[in-house]
Amino acid sequence: MGDPKKLRRKWKRPRKTFNTARIAADKELKKNYGFRRKKEIWKLDYAFKHLMRRARKILATKDKEAEEILMNKLIKMGLIEKKVHIDEILSMSFEDLCERRLQTILFKKGLATTLKQARQFIAHKKVRVGEKMVNQPNYLVLKDEEDKIKLKEKIKKPKVVEKVPEGENTDTGSEKGAKINEAPATEKPVEEFKEAKTEEVKEEPKETKTKEDKPKEMKEEPKETETKEDKPKETETKEDKPVEEVKEETKKKEDVKEDKPVEEMKDTKPEESVEEKK
Numbered sequence: 001m002g003d004p005k006k007l008r009r010k011w012k013r014p015r016k017t018f019n020t021a022r023i024a025a026d027k028e029l030k031k032n033y034g035f036r037r038k039k040e041i042w043k044l045d046y047a048f049k050h051l052m053r054r055a056r057k058i059l060a061t062k063d064k065e066a067e068e069i070l071m072n073k074l075i076k077m078g079l080i081e082k083k084v085h086i087d088e089i090l091s092m093s094f095e096d097l098c099e100r101r102l103q104t105i106l107f108k109k110g111l112a113t114t115l116k117q118a119r120q121f122i123a124h125k126k127v128r129v130g131e132k133m134v135n136q137p138n139y140l141v142l143k144d145e146e147d148k149i150k151l152k153e154k155i156k157k158p159k160v161v162e163k164v165p166e167g168e169n170t171d172t173g174s175e176k177g178a179k180i181n182e183a184p185a186t187e188k189p190v191e192e193f194k195e196a197k198t199e200e201v202k203e204e205p206k207e208t209k210t211k212e213d214k215p216k217e218m219k220e221e222p223k224e225t226e227t228k229e230d231k232p233k234e235t236e237t238k239e240d241k242p243v244e245e246v247k248e249e250t251k252k253k254e255d256v257k258e259d260k261p262v263e264e265m266k267d268t269k270p271e272e273s274v275e276e277k278k
Helices: 020-033 038-061 063-077 086-090 092-100 104-110 115-123 168-184 190-212 214-219 221-238 245-278
Strands: 128-131 149-151
Touching: 020 038, 020 092, 038 063, 038 086, 038 092, 063 086, 086 190, 104 128, 104 149
Parallel strands: none
Antiparallel strands: 128 149
């Protein structure tokens, strides 16, 4: 392992973040190759620029050993088929490197119907490149690994079948047969249902007759009301007035009786005088 102080970033931000031409180009790349983030584009762009930088250096220095190393690497990556001139390497585009991504190769091989589905398979760890599992859509597939890409197969668990003795199988079969034969006997014919309904309808008028007997009981109720009316008389008798009040009432009655004859006499005297005059 190397010294952690010498590790460097593998991508760089663009100098002009709000460049309209660059933003439009990034949108097309996202649509055509299924990129999810701009950071993925910038990482791949950094790797592409590094290859171009090495090619320009070889062209200036004319170093044959470095040229062979670069050619072999590009052939392994599948960017070129055979050794070519360095000018042809410099004429490569960024889209050529995007074609070597795992997501695009999975879609072109027909293992996924869409680019989004291919990305989903990779993110869910369902894609294997050879014997290793890869979960990075931006992974650059080598030419030898292209035929080794496959989806993870589902492991089917064997079904456990319980063995049943032969004697039990025959019993279960006979029981089922007996149940099937007994089923029609339990079913009642339609005529019996009709007869049962008619009997229920005949029984209903009996209930109505019992309801008609109630008015007789209602007629007998007024007798009870008469007895209730007699009760206030008993209450009056129970309320005995004091003796002094009774004496005063009797005196008043006698005074009234005595006053009446005087008034009658006054009324009768004029009549008698009139008769005498006649």
